Amino acid sequence: MCSDQDEDRDLRVTITEQLLLDTEEEDMTARLDKARKLLRHLSINRIVMNNLEWNTLFEAYLKSLLIHNFIPLLALDSRARGWAGKNIIHSMIYALGVTAIYAP
Amino acid sequence: MPHNMVRLMTSLETCDESIAKQLIKGKTNQDSDPSVREAYAIIEEIFQQFGLLNYIEHKWRNQKTNKPTDGPADQNFGKEIIRHYYNTEIRFIVHGTDSLKAGNLVWIIGASLPNGEKQSKGGKATSLCSNYLAILSQQNQPLTVLKRQLTINSTYELGYFNTLSCLWKRAYENRETSAILMHQNDSAAMALKNMLNRHHYIIILRELLVQKGIRIHLATREEWSNIMSRLAPPPTMTTTTTTHQDGLDVQACNRPDVQLRHSRNQQLRIVEKFKAQRTSGLVTKTMRDICPLAEKWTNIPLGQISNQIIIMMTGLVSNGNRALVNGEVESEAKGYPGCSCNRDADRDTTSSTIHRLIRCTESTSTTVLPKRDQGLEKARAVFMERDKSATKTEVLKALTRLAMSPRDH
DSSP states (O other), X not given: OOOSOOTTOBTTTBOOGGGSOOTTOHHHHXXXXXXXXXXXXXXXXXXXXXXXXXXXXXXXXXXXXXXXXXXXXXXXXXXXXXXXXXXXXXXXXXXXXXXXXXXX | OHHHHHHHHTTOXXXXXXXXXXXXXXHTOTTSOHHHHHHXXXXXHHHTTSHHHHHHHHHHHHHHHHSOOOSOOOTTOOOOOOOSSOOTTOOOOEEOSTTOOTTOEEEEXXXXXXXXXXXXETTXXXXXXXXXXXXXXXXXXXXXXXXXXXXXXXXXXXXXXXXXXXXXXXXXXOOSOSEEXXXXXXXXXXXXXXXXXXXXXXXXXXXXXXXXXXXXXXXXXXXXXXXXXXXXXOTTOOXXXXXXXXXXXXXXXXXXXXXXXXXXXXXXHHHHHHHHHHHHTTOOHHXXXXXXXXXXXXXXXXXXXXXXXHHHHHTEEEOTTXXXXXXXXXXXXGOOTTOOSOOGGGTTOOBHHHHHHHTXXXXXXXXXXXXXXXHHHHXXXXXXXXXXXXXXXXXXXXXXXXXXXXXXX
């Protein structure tokens, strides 16, 4: 996430690095790990079987964390968009227990 | 490849699509402050560099320019300031049908048309709001219909907005009567009744009806069906203009102003279409041989999908050395992956998994799919939801067994 407020930080002036998403922030990484583990447990224990419920969980735990919270920043930062998209799909693969196998 | 499979089966949006949707919603949200909408518009300007939004913008402009001109705009209506809170000094009360007596003149709004079907305009299905001016009669006597009209919202041709436009017109025009009769479950009537509804056009319409002294009477289902059965237009009825196929006068109205909402829904629909196009591109050749429709692959229970099924769906097959190879036939010169049997009768099939199901010399008997052509037919029928004797997961498991069993000949 962005660092503290700075008086130069204004959309009408310039877009600095402070308006870019900090993808290595510890707090967010920890929250993402927690969400992934929770979803994985739900999958292993077969608690959620319905697709609608899965989609709601993905929306609540992954998309809200990685996308909806950072819409303005993601709109400005293409690198962060790629990072968020990749993280969501990796988290879903991890949660569903699908191994990453690539075609030869 | 598993990424695409998971994306397809969960119908997951890409990050760009999610952001585009959020920006469109933020920019056109009637409930938010204008400064917030302005902020979203600024962000969107920066986001314009991204292709999807340019695509939406381009499509949206094309739609606007290609749109046929609607009926003449009603000049009497001015632009009101958008309000999100109603005037507490105005009390809006809905009445039952008890207060309506025989001999009363009433506008019946939202009645079904004589043929009982939704009307179409310009090749597009849209439910025009039909409204009858009728004299109420004693029970079981037919109602005398004096006037019959159809109303359409020139901005957004939806049944809900057509009814709102009709109410708006009734409030402003031809004061034959101050009583309006509607079904209690009509979406427009329910919106007017719901005091928590913060849409500005509902708030304004509600206050307009009160100021003009128009009373809304709501009928229960039984009362409504009774009135409808007695609603028979006289054969001598004449209409002013004949713009509709039934010879009825279609009145276009540009109020309430739902331009922002229309713009929002149209743009979101473009994003959805873009997503559908992208999703259909995720269907592999193996899957396309069974069912080319992407939406049929999205409602398979995720909890029942194993790694092996994902591998099968990506088109991989096991060969004689128990190694996984790409089972899709690229060209005859390169040979047929997975097995070496003659495929002359099977040239249309580009997937080795499907070949194993229908033509491969080894047995293709599985618990769910029968042998040869019937197996493919059944798999297709299950996926197209014509055959309920097996589930999609069972068919996928059977196909996976075929794809993963090694062929040694």
